Amino acid sequence: MAPAAFDANTQLNYARHIKYWRRNLKTLLPHFYTSNDSNRMLLALFTVSALDILGDLDAALSAEERQGHIDWVYSCQLPEGGFRPWPGSNYGPLRSEENKNWDPAHIPGTFFALLTLVVLGDDLEKVKRKEILTWLVKMQRPEGSFGETLGDGDFVHGGNDSRFGYMATAIRWILRGDLEGPCEGVPDIDVDKFVNCVRQAECYDGGISEAPFHEAHAGFTCCAIAALHFVGRLPLPPSQKPDSLIRGVTDVPKTLHWLVSRQTLTLDEDDGLDTLNDETDTSETCHDAHTFVKLSSRPSAQAKSNLKGRPHIHFELEWVGVNGRCNKVADTCYAYWTSTPLQLLGRLDIIDRQPIRKWLLDKTQHLVGGFGKVTGDPPDMYHSFLGLMVLAMFGETGLQDVDSALSIPHPVVRSTLHSTHLSTMRNSAPPSKKRKIAVTAPEKIEFDFSAREEYLTGFHKRKLARIKHAQEENAKREKEEKLRFRRELREQRKVDLEKHVEEVNRLVKQANGDLDDIIAGETSGDDDDEEEFKGFQEPEPINQEDEYVDEDKYTTVTIESVGISKAGFSRPGEEDEEAVAKRKAEEERKKAEEEEAASKKKVWTKAWPKNSERPKKKKKKFRYETKTERKAERMKQGLKKRKQKEARTAK
CATH class of the missing domain: 1.50.10.20 (Glycosyltransferase)
Structure with a gap:
């Protein structure tokens, strides 16, 4: 007690x-x-x-x-x-x-x-x-x-x-x-x-x-x-x-x-x-x-006199x-x-x-x-x-x-x-x-050894458990935040894609304003048996004269070489002795030049690759056709096939 x-x-x-x-x-x-x-x-x-x-x-x-x-x-x-x-x-x-x-x-x-x-x-x-x-x-x-x-x-x-x-x-x-x-x-x-x-x-x-x-x-x-x-x-x-x-x-x-x-x-x-902001303060206490x-x-005595008449707390x-x-x-x-x-x-x-x-x-x-x-x-x-x-x-x-x-x-x-x-x-x-x-x-x-183990490690275990729980909660929050961010990103991308498609369609219509009319005319012609599509109309030439060449009016001429010597005209394949000597001398000279060039030819090594001096060919860039170009190409092919069909029918 x-x-x-x-x-x-x-x-x-x-x-x-x-x-x-x-x-x-x-x-x-x-x-x-x-x-x-x-x-x-x-x-x-x-x-x-x-x-x-x-x-x-x-x-x-x-x-x-x-x-x-x-x-x-x-x-x-x-x-x-x-x-x-x-x-x-x-x-x-x-x-x-x-x-x-x-x-x-x-x-x-x-x-x-x-x-x-x-x-x-x-x-x-x-x-x-x-x-x-x-x-x-x-x-x-x-x-x-x-x-x-x-x-x-x-x-x-x-x-x-x-x-x-x-x-x-x-x-x-x-x-x-x-x-x-x-x-x-x-x-x-x-x-x-x-x-x-x-x-x-x-x-x-x-x-x-x-x-x-x-x-x-x-x-x-x-x-x-x-x-x-x-x-x-x-x-x-x-x-x-x-x-x-x-x-x-x-x-x-x-x-x-x-x-x-x-x-x-x-x-x-x-x-x-x-204590100066205590909620218990009243007008009677005045701090x-x-x-x-x-x-x-x-x-002091002055303080005692100031406290007279006030409630004692x-x-x-x-x-x-x-x-x-x-x-x-x-x-x-x-x-x-x-x-x-x-x-x-x-x-x-x-x-x-x-x-x-x-x-x-x-x-x-x-x-x-x-x-x-x-x-x-x-x-x-x-x-x-x-x-x-x-x-x-x-x-x-x-x-x-x-x-x-x-x-x-x-x-x-x-x-x-x-x-x-x-x-x-x-x-x-x-x-x-x-x-x-x-x-x-x-x-x-x-x-009790189990109680001793709990006493010696209890504080540390609980601390580790709190840290692990905090880490798990933090990972859970991060995962939820990542999912929410991805969901918002997908929605934003969807909205941006729709806006982009609308903008592209608007630009395509603006660039090819009359293409829709042509397509509409062709469609109505197929449905109502009206005039078919005759192809794209070429613009009228300005200050240009048409030139037409009839190939049937010309004759094909083959030009052959004729060797002329002092003795007169010789037939093709016949050569005189002087020409033969010149030709052999020329062949020997060319052969000597080729042998000399072969002796000076560089041997292939790592420092001198085989094709190092050859210029590399540039790769051709492949360009994809646009949707409008593919559509126009299909229409041209269809027009061409109809003309061929009409030609076969006319025969």
Whole structure:
């Protein structure tokens, strides 16, 4: 049962959330997490911490499984200190001085590994404390910021925002506590320089950004305030006397105002809160009611006097989301990034937790368990874990207490950590015994493999089904559109053809205007036994005399050649000796010329084709007769046949 301050009708579905996180623990993750394989240590922390918040970690893990997970985390520890975020970069026995820069210690990986060990109940005895603390000092840059990894020549790689400072100070606090300065030969980070870095990133509106003069962001604000909390440099309460230490968050009221202002009514991308055009406005409200929606300070005396005599309107917001920057949509994770700094500053009570809780449970809680990023999104491990953290901070019944600064359950872990801090071992006291964990008999877990397959592939299958359905609908529409276009094209062509036929007929009639009369006369002659068609009438010649040639009046004459010699006329076929000699000489000359020409004749090759020099004959173009020409030709042939018939009849 939910607390009295909360709506009892809105409940956290514990069974679904436990089932969701047990799936993540016992089975393979969906293929969408493939790109996060290098963040496997973070996914492990999310899984065990979420089950611990739900109170199901002891039932989900046997003692052997718990120890196996602890051993896996230690397998990612490097000999020189620090942890890698996943085992994929482990060279094993092939690791050397030459290739160790490709398998470096990692600030986020070390932070997540230590927290995972703490949640699993390990005493951190196997952690290389001195090596990690020495390496941590090298990870700080001269201006005070921290990076991600260490390269050649102790060059610090990675970003320089408050996220890495938060994880570095958390590692320092876990391994050495609140003690500042060198201890047992182990150097310490420069806390003052780090605090100056945080102060330089403060914005005019009270938030904190990743770098000076950038936009304030709830995530960077949370990391910066939590880091100041770990190094003990948060502002002192007014009841305490100021000290000489450099402290961060120079204007606490402005920072609180900025954090509270992250509450928003824009719960998804389609929401557009425009209260000035609300249909509920009347002449009595005059938009005064909208001032109650804004989260501002108390009204002034002048404002109170202006409100006298007007009806009081009380607004109870059903859902309120939280964003990370101004004018952004609500996001599940920012409920945590905003609530944590408020709790560390001791003012978690100034936000409206009831509508935020209702928004998380009604809008972003998913049916299969877990939380999505925004309304309607499928669950993911990041938002599902931070959603549980926020509800645990709000005091949700059934959830374990949490340490919001470390993002892990059970604040009593702090005392456990302090018992193993480096500062408590100054007197070389024997190491403390391992903390015994009261483990109850784990509940037997039976998985339905068909349900697992549906869970792992369901989202992707439904997405593919939607894509396929959309493609089929698109193809169907394209086919219908193509058929409609073809139908219209056929109709248009039919209309164009009819118009073309009409136009051609009109032109033919115009060009042969009297042809129809001739055809009509012939037809009427056949029907009424009138005068037959006599052919086309030739036009009268102009200035031309007729010439008639009678071939019977002429005689055919054949001209033959006659050879004349000195002896007189000779008969044809008779030649004298001189003529014969000339003829033979001429024949010999022609023969010699032919032989000479034959010797110079070109031989056929690919370069000199046989008929290459012959001019190509042009093909005659064939012209089809028109319909009118064919009709006229048929009429001429008919006339000719009738005349021949008449001639035969007359004989």
